[in-house]
Amino acid sequence: MNDPTVCFIVENKRDFLPLLLLGDERESDIAQYLERGDLFALYDGDLKSVCVVTDEGGGVLEIQNLATDIRYQRQGYASRLVGHVANHYAGRYDKIILGTGDVPGILSFYEKCGFSITHKIADYFTEHFDYPIIEDGIILKDKVYLEMIIGSKNRTNMRGETCNT
Ligand SMILES: CC(C)(COP(=O)(O)OP(=O)(O)OC[C@H]1O[C@@H](n2cnc3c(N)ncnc32)[C@H](O)[C@@H]1OP(=O)(O)O)[C@@H](O)C(=O)NCCC(=O)NCCS
Numbered sequence: 001m002n003d004p005t006v007c008f009i010v011e012n013k014r015d016f017l018p019l020l021l022l023g024d025e026r027e028s029d030i031a032q033y034l035e036r037g038d039l040f041a042l043y044d045g046d047l048k049s050v051c052v053v054t055d056e057g058g059g060v061l062e063i064q065n066l067a068t069d070i071r072y073q074r075q076g077y078a079s080r081l082v083g084h085v086a087n088h089y090a091g092r093y094d095k096i097i098l099g100t101g102d103v104p105g106i107l108s109f110y111e112k113c114g115f116s117i118t119h120k121i122a123d124y125f126t127e128h129f130d131y132p133i134i135e136d137g138i139i140l141k142d143k144v145y146l147e148m149i150i151g152s153k154n155r156t157n158m159r160g161e162t163c164n165t
Contacts, residue, residue: 004048004077006084007163009039016041019050023067025133033064040085041163048077051085059094061150066098080158082113088160090153097147101125101133101140115146 009016013034017027024030030052037052049072052065063085068078086096100106102120111117124143125133133140 003159004042004044004080005159005161006081007041007043007161009041009163013039016047016050019047019067019069020052020065022070023050023065025129030065037064040081040088042077042081042084042158044072044077048072048075049081051078051081053085053089053096055093056097061089061093061096063096063098078109079113084158084160086114086148086150087153090150093150095147095149097145099124099143099145101135101138102142102144103135103138103140105136107144107146110146113148115148118145118147120144 016039017030020030020034021027033052033054037054040051040053041047042049042051047069049068050065051063054062054064056062063082066078066082068075089096096115097118098110098115099121100110107117121143123141125140
């Protein structure tokens with residue numbers, strides 16, 4: 001990895017839909033949070049990962065979407081982006097939460113990033129989608145919630161800037 005940069009995207013957020021659709025199945029669901037959410041894009045040369053975070057009130061942030069371009073997965077990009085995002089909000093919010101499928105690879109990714117499982121919603125995916133959602137060869141059923149307490153600000157080794165697309 002050379003010198004990754006995280007851009008805080010304020011305009012033309014829909015340009016990132018191709019990658020956002022990797023993290024969330026339906027464009028209609030993405031539309032519910034994209035404009036009110038903060039969109040971070042990690043570039044290392046070209047675009048590698050995206051993350052959308054919403055303010056849920058009471059000091060709680062929620063990761064609504066996180067995805068790394070399939071060609072660049074398992075190279076540390078999403079975990080570095082999550083670290084940058086946590087640092088961005090540190091000192092101003094208490095915790096970051098998220099809900100995801102009960103998929104061992106995804107859960108171990110988030111646990112490696114510092115998240116812990118809080119609870120599960122049984123049958124969430126089977127009840128909210130009229131077709132099977134398959135992730136890592138697993139048909140999603142329950143939704144798993146995780147949280148990470150944000151401490152004080154650490155030094156980040158990635159540049160962060162507001163970017164126009
Ligand atoms: C989940 C996702 C964002 C991870 O992105 P990434 O850039 O590949 O993640 P990283 O390279 O930073 O992974 C860091 C560590 O997490 C763990 N990890 C990541 N993906 C994993 C997987 N599929 N299976 C098992 N462990 C995994 C590994 O320990 C990895 O370190 P290692 O490669 O040195 O073993 C990516 O796989 C993705 O975009 N998936 C599709 C969308 C999605 O499911 N998003 C999450 C739900 S919102």
